[in-house]
Amino acid sequence: xxxxxxxxxxxxxxxxxxxxxxxxxxxxxxxxxxxxxxxxxxxxxxxxxxxxxxxxxxxxxxxxxxxxxxxxxxxxxxxxxxxxxxxxxxxxxxxxxxxxxxxxxxxxxxxxxxxxxxxxxxxx
Amino acid sequence: xxxxxxxxxxxxxxxxxxxxxxxxxxxxxxxxxxxxxxxxxxxxxxxxxxxxxxxxxxxxxxxxxxxxxxxxxxxxxxxxxxxxxxxxxxxxxxxxxxxxxxxxxxx
Numbered sequence: 001x002x003x004x005x006x007x008x009x010x011x012x013x014x015x016x017x018x019x020x021x022x023x024x025x026x027x028x029x030x031x032x033x034x035x036x037x038x039x040x041x042x043x044x045x046x047x048x049x050x051x052x053x054x055x056x057x058x059x060x061x062x063x064x065x066x067x068x069x070x071x072x073x074x075x076x077x078x079x080x081x082x083x084x085x086x087x088x089x090x091x092x093x094x095x096x097x098x099x100x101x102x103x104x105x106x107x108x109x110x111x112x113x114x115x116x117x118x119x120x121x122x123x124x
Numbered sequence: 125x126x127x128x129x130x131x132x133x134x135x136x137x138x139x140x141x142x143x144x145x146x147x148x149x150x151x152x153x154x155x156x157x158x159x160x161x162x163x164x165x166x167x168x169x170x171x172x173x174x175x176x177x178x179x180x181x182x183x184x185x186x187x188x189x190x191x192x193x194x195x196x197x198x199x200x201x202x203x204x205x206x207x208x209x210x211x212x213x214x215x216x217x218x219x220x221x222x223x224x225x226x227x228x229x230x231x
Contacts, residue, residue: 035220037168044211044222044223044224044225045160045168045211045213045222046222047219047220047221047222050220061218063218063219064219097167097168102173104156104173104174104177105174106154106155106156106174108156108215108216109215110156110158110170110173110174110215111158111160111168111170111213111215112170112173112179113170114167114168114169114170115167116166116167117167
């Protein structure tokens with residue numbers, strides 16, 4: 001069974017930093033693209049960024065709203081995904097989900113499994 | 125950026141009804157369209173990818189159709205567990221945007 005468990009959320013002041021983790025199990029983590037998606041209270045999901053697998057050189061993509069402030073990384077030896085967040089703003093307050101991706105028949109990647117999320121609150 | 129517009133934003137239906145939700149992309153996304161279900165306090169659940177392919181374990185009461193810019197999600201024979209918010213999402217190009225959601229409520 002695929003399991004994704006996020007941790008590391010909490011209360012942080014504007015301008016501060018935080019590192020989120022996502023522990024994966026039940027599948028060969030190193031084969032997969034992984035993403036972070038966030039959801040502000042009462043809002044829809046917002047894609048944060050993606051990291052491709054080892055075969056694709058662990059390359060990353062980011063939403064414009066976080067580019068230059070957030071960094072996604074993985075540690076295949078620990079089956080873990082990370083989101084390093086810096087220069088945090090109040091508008092970064094959200095529930096942060098990690099999500100696994102699979103390729104469809106045209107080799108475009110879609111979300112198939114989500115964690116339960118970890119809450120990040122940016123406030124003074 | 126590709127904008128994803130869902131309609132209606134909310135609807136009321138009765139147990140046993142069928143409902144259809146529409147999602148429109150601001151640009152051609154080919155067939156790179158997914159649907160998710162979200163219940164209060166829970167993570168989104170993947171239902172459909174590539175417009176009409178069901179995720180493993182998702183019942184066939186959920187169906188998707190469309191191509192290019194216009195897509196639909198149909199839920200047949202609504203049951204109490206189907207009352208939730210549904211989101212479409214394009215994965216054709218960055219940023220991977222979601223629609224604003226369609227809340228299906230009990231009448």
